[in-house]
Amino acid sequence: MTDLSMAHSSGQQTSEHLPAAxxxxxxxIRRDFPILEQKVNGKSLVYLDNGAxxxxxxxxxxxxxxxxxxxxxxxxxxxHTLGDRATxxxxxxxxxxxxxxxxxxxxxxxxxRGTTEAINLVANGxxxxxxxxxxxxxxxxxxxxxxVPWQMLAERSGATLKxxxxxxxxxxxxxxFDQQLSERTRILAVTxxxxxxxxxxxVAELVAKAKAVGALTLLDGAQAVPHYRPDVQALGxxxxxxxxxxxxxxxxxxxxxxxxxxxxxxPPYQFGGEMIERVSFAKTTWNTLPYKFEAGTPAIAEAVGLxxxxxxxxxxDRRAIEAAEQTLLAKAxxxxxxxxxxxxxxxxxxxxxxxxxxxxxxxxxxIGTLLDQQGIAIRTGHHxxxxxxxxxxxPGTARASFAFYNTLxxxxxxxxxxxxxxxxFV
Amino acid sequence: MTATEQxxxxxxxxxxxxxxxxxxxxxxxxxxEERYAYIIDLGKQLPAFPEAEKVEENYVHGCQSQVWLxxxxxxxxxKLYLMxxxxxxxxxGLAAIILVALNGKQPRDLLTTDIDELFERLDLFRxxxxxxxxxxxxxIGKIRDIAAREAA
Numbered sequence: 001m002t003d004l005s006m007a008h009s010s011g012q013q014t015s016e017h018l019p020a021a022x023x024x025x026x027x028x029i030r031r032d033f034p035i036l037e038q039k040v041n042g043k044s045l046v047y048l049d050n051g052a053x054x055x056x057x058x059x060x061x062x063x064x065x066x067x068x069x070x071x072x073x074x075x076x077x078x079x080h081t082l083g084d085r086a087t088x089x090x091x092x093x094x095x096x097x098x099x100x101x102x103x104x105x106x107x108x109x110x111x112x113r114g115t116t117e118a119i120n121l122v123a124n125g126x127x128x129x130x131x132x133x134x135x136x137x138x139x140x141x142x143x144x145x146x147x148v149p150w151q152m153l154a155e156r157s158g159a160t161l162k163x164x165x166x167x168x169x170x171x172x173x174x175x176x177f178d179q180q181l182s183e184r185t186r187i188l189a190v191t192x193x194x195x196x197x198x199x200x201x202x203v204a205e206l207v208a209k210a211k212a213v214g215a216l217t218l219l220d221g222a223q224a225v226p227h228y229r230p231d232v233q234a235l236g237x238x239x240x241x242x243x244x245x246x247x248x249x250x251x252x253x254x255x256x257x258x259x260x261x262x263x264x265x266x267p268p269y270q271f272g273g274e275m276i277e278r279v280s281f282a283k284t285t286w287n288t289l290p291y292k293f294e295a296g297t298p299a300i301a302e303a304v305g306l307x308x309x310x311x312x313x314x315x316x317d318r319r320a321i322e323a324a325e326q327t328l329l330a331k332a333x334x335x336x337x338x339x340x341x342x343x344x345x346x347x348x349x350x351x352x353x354x355x356x357x358x359x360x361x362x363x364x365x366x367i368g369t370l371l372d373q374q375g376i377a378i379r380t381g382h383h384x385x386x387x388x389x390x391x392x393x394x395p396g397t398a399r400a401s402f403a404f405y406n407t408l409x410x411x412x413x414x415x416x417x418x419x420x421x422x423x424x425f426v
Numbered sequence: 427m428t429a430t431e432q433x434x435x436x437x438x439x440x441x442x443x444x445x446x447x448x449x450x451x452x453x454x455x456x457x458x459e460e461r462y463a464y465i466i467d468l469g470k471q472l473p474a475f476p477e478a479e480k481v482e483e484n485y486v487h488g489c490q491s492q493v494w495l496x497x498x499x500x501x502x503x504x505k506l507y508l509m510x511x512x513x514x515x516x517x518x519g520l521a522a523i524i525l526v527a528l529n530g531k532q533p534r535d536l537l538t539t540d541i542d543e544l545f546e547r548l549d550l551f552r553x554x555x556x557x558x559x560x561x562x563x564x565x566i567g568k569i570r571d572i573a574a575r576e577a578a
Binding site for chain 1: 458459462463466490491492513514515516517553
């Protein structure tokens with residue numbers, strides 16, 4: 001179970017006033033996810049690649065299907081009934097996301113294609129605010145999507161990219177953070193939860209310190225939202241970004257939360273329809289927030305699907321989910337010693353149920369191929385975090401990432417399969 | 427050091443180990459574990475790859491594992507010899523099967539060999555399908571490019 005002081009310092013919406021949760025009924029939950037019920041290579045699918053993309057509950061599939069069958073038209077045109085229905089469904093989803101993040105207003109919720117586009121939008125928009133001598137602070141455990149847009153911003157603006165060190169256990173080195181944070185720091189962009197290591201970073205503390213020196217803050221929530229409900233007001237961050245498809249929603253849509261005043265100051269990212277107030281050949285003016293950042297016809301059905309995914313999660317007991325996830329992680333950790341030569345990469349105190357590992361003598365791609373042969377899906381490779389791979393001196397890792405629909409039996413199956421693989425190499 | 431002609435010729439794959447051997451083995455081994463143990467074993471028969479050849483020019487991109495490929499054409503008979511290196515055992519084994527099929531052949535014979543069909547027959551096609559990011563497809567493409575160049 002995630003301890004509450006940690007949950008607080010990470011700005012997660014907690015439910016500490018509630019009585020202890022009843023255990024999660026995983027068997028019932030699995031019936032909500034039709035894709036899980038299938039054979040792969042003759043074996044029951046064990047899906048442990050949730051960090052790459054999570055599966056979708058039936059209600060999400062139905063919401064998108066119903067939208068196309070009964071509600072679809074373009075949004076915000078207002079000339080007919082279907083347009084009204086589509087707009088209501090689309091804006092209803094935005095309100096669902098606002099509540100999920102505890103943002104102050106739906107004007108602060110911008111639809112993007114995903115986390116990556118959201119970070120690019122912000123990094124592009126901040127170009128004029130930076131100049132030589134300014135610093136952008138990121139960390140050594142970032143996904144490429146939270147490195148390269150800042151690297152490019154640094155190149156454009158003459159600013160310098162600084163990197164918070166990571167400890168061997170896979171935690172942010174807070175001394176390194178303190179040393180590098182200064183009045184020159186204009187932007188702090190860090191991940192809430194590491195995609196490789198599973199580490200839950202103390203982001204509320206980092207944000208508070210960054211704000212004290214006047215820096216803007218962006219949190220990459222892609223790996224956090226499947227496990228926790230972030231409270232952007234408690235976190236105090238300026239920007240919070242995530243993708244729908246890791247949150248049990250459809251691909252192709254994600255969210256940029258931005259503080260309203262800041263979003264007002266940022267220039268548009270793309271130009272076209274929807275984001276326009278008035279166009280003449282002499283001058284064009286922009287639509288209000290959040291539409292200023294939503295050029296072109298948006299991913300309407302996907303927004304509806306994401307709303308349905310969040311509604312689905314809201315109907316589950318979040319404390320029971322966290323408890324079940326931590327039980328999965330503890331079980332996996334307890335079995336590591338059963339595999340000679342296996343080492344976990346990322347042993348932070350506070351982790352989501354993500355286990356990156358290596359096994360002596362085996363390449364991660366061998367592990368992935370031979371687990372797939374046994375019906376078990378994991379991710380292998382550099383996980384779009386090459387600097388972190390370099391830090392650990394590995395070409396890549398094998399990563400099992402769990403969701404609340406995974407079972408303790410599946411953890412056993414993973415380790416039994418790993419033992420089998422090892423026997424092949426003897 | 428670079429690979430000598432002798433090293434290219436000494437490769438047992440395609441010479442001592444033939445496609446018939448591989449087919450026989452697959453027929454005989456009836457579960458996936460035995461077949462993959464055999465694939466891993468074949469990978470161990472890849473001749474030692476010269477360290478000096480592990481350079482960008484010989485690197486096969488698009489692989490999760492690191493893969494290198496070099497070739498040598500025999501002046502006297504025109505046959506094409508290949509050497510492959512990978513740090514992943516399954517990729518080594520699958521590369522060995524490719525060598526069994528293609529090594530020491532005339533470039534034009536090599537170009538008419540249907541690798542997809544071979545892998546389908548062995549029920550290994552998914553490993554070389556375009557959707558797999560393990561680089562074997564890129565490796566096969568590179569071998570065919572070399573053969574096309576040498577056949578011209």
